[in-house]
Amino acid sequence: MTDVAVLPLKPDPLAQARKIGPSVGAVADEIEATQEIPEPVVTALHESRLFRMLLPRSVGGDQVEPWTYLRAVEEVARHDGSVGWNVFVSNSSALIAPFIPIDSARAIYGDPRGLVSWGPPNQHRAIATAGGYRVTGEWHFSSGRRQASWIGVHCQVIEPDGSLRLNRFGRPTVRTLLMPKEQTTAIHDWHTLGMRGTASEGYSVRDVFVPEAFSGTREDPTLRRDRGPLYAFTMQGLYAVGVAGVALGIARAMLEAFVALAAEKAPRYQGRLADNPAVQSDFARHEAALGASRAYLVEVLEEAWESADDVEPLEARQRARVRLACSHAIQNALDVADRVFKATGTSAIFLGTPFERRFRDIHTLSQQIQSRDAHFEAAGRVLLKGDPDGTFMG
Incomplete structure (x- = not known):
């Protein structure tokens, strides 16, 4: 019988995020209060390899596609925005690994809990x-x-x-x-x-x-040691993908919580929310906004991946499209979260509801550099006029 080589299974970060998500959600209040991710959840996060999605394979990472990364971050953030954020940030900092000597990268990431x-x-x-x-x-x-x-x-x-x-x-x-x-x-x-x-x-x-x-x-992707399309993306571009994933996850969680509320709540002098045609219409629009934002971002990431070069970074137009799709997703997620919060009435204003922390979290996210409205201007300039002065870094 001829021996057949068995290839290692490709990691499935989304499956891992779905597996660990309920455990993250169960300790969300504790994480909020103590600013610590408790055991055994932090160990489970390390074992799931969700901190190593963007780390190069050369130093023990999984080097996954950016749209896979997006979906995994979104899923974690659906259970807790802070943990989703820290997953995104840990992966973003791992992007330094291709720019330092490999022995140094292994000294840091050779530890299974190295971050x-x-x-x-x-x-x-x-x-x-x-x-x-x-x-x-x-x-x-x-x-x-x-x-x-x-x-x-x-x-x-x-x-x-x-x-x-x-x-x-x-x-x-x-x-x-x-x-x-x-x-x-x-x-x-x-x-x-x-x-x-x-x-x-x-x-x-x-x-x-x-x-x-x-x-x-x-600041210069041509200096990277590790090749492959993932590292043709700028670090700022992949930062934006992570923030978009967190924003989509938080907004998705608020929309899901609204489904449960609408099945029970009947505002004074009105019928049940779920039976109100205006509420039904708004909910459908929110569902479409989140789904379309993600689909557009995934499409742009896949196109950029296909055009990526092993040596040169993505060209300015592709970087601008990544930035635009991320900014669009973040803005739509914020809009959906605001509209859901408004639709819940007083059910959203009390501490401990499924809405108030997520509302605070997504509005804190909205103040971060990746959420600036100015990114639309920068992307539009490049898409209309190119990048003649070479200042757009994506």
Whole structure:
């Protein structure tokens, strides 16, 4: 008998998200109150590999297609927006792996629970020195920091001669420096309207030396080590996919909760909500808005994937279409959530209802950079005029 090679099963993140979702939902109140994902849920998340969907296969990741990633994030967020957000952020930070030496990436992700968390760039700068960099400063909005084992800082670089390091585009380069979490100090400042469970707190760093091998720059996709269409997408583009997944998941959960409410609630002087033709019409429109937003985004991601190059990043028009589809999905999800909240009347205003936390969560999400209305302008400019000055990064 001829031996037949058995190929490993392709990971199914959506199935894993559906499996773990009820456990996440069961502890959503605890996550909101403590800003911690409790055991055994955090272990189940690691074992499900949902934190490793965008991590390269070369360092033990699953390197899944972006539309698969979208659906898995959406499903987790349907049960709890904060956990969905931290799943998206952990995957986003894993995108640094193709831009650092493979031994460094394996040192971080060789640990089955290895995760990176970071805050956005700010005014702090690293000082280039022999063999690496020295850095001092503080950063904020570090989602998932409590689950992370490594912390990153994004900063410009001052050369030994005092000059500012420039990238190949002639602009100040932004370099990511990675260090064990123990070298940082938490700043417990995450006191927010919504998304409380993300614990997106700050951290400070004081005169930490980071070896060159644990640094890289995310701004130039041509520098990536790992090939394949996933890494032709810009990091900002994949960030937007993750935020869109969270937004769609939260809005979907509110719409599902409304179905249950409408079957029972009869507002004063009116019949049951589910029997009201206006409510029926609005519900159908909400259902179509969410489904159409996802379908459009999936279509754009699939088209971008097919056109992706192993070396060059996606061209500007494709990046703009990804940005547009993500912004459209986020905006529609927010609109549906608002309309559902309004339709529930006073049933939505009390703490602990299926609506109030999700309403707070999606409005917190709406203030994040990926939700800016200005993205429509940027995408429209590129689609109408191209990107003659090369400033659109997607």
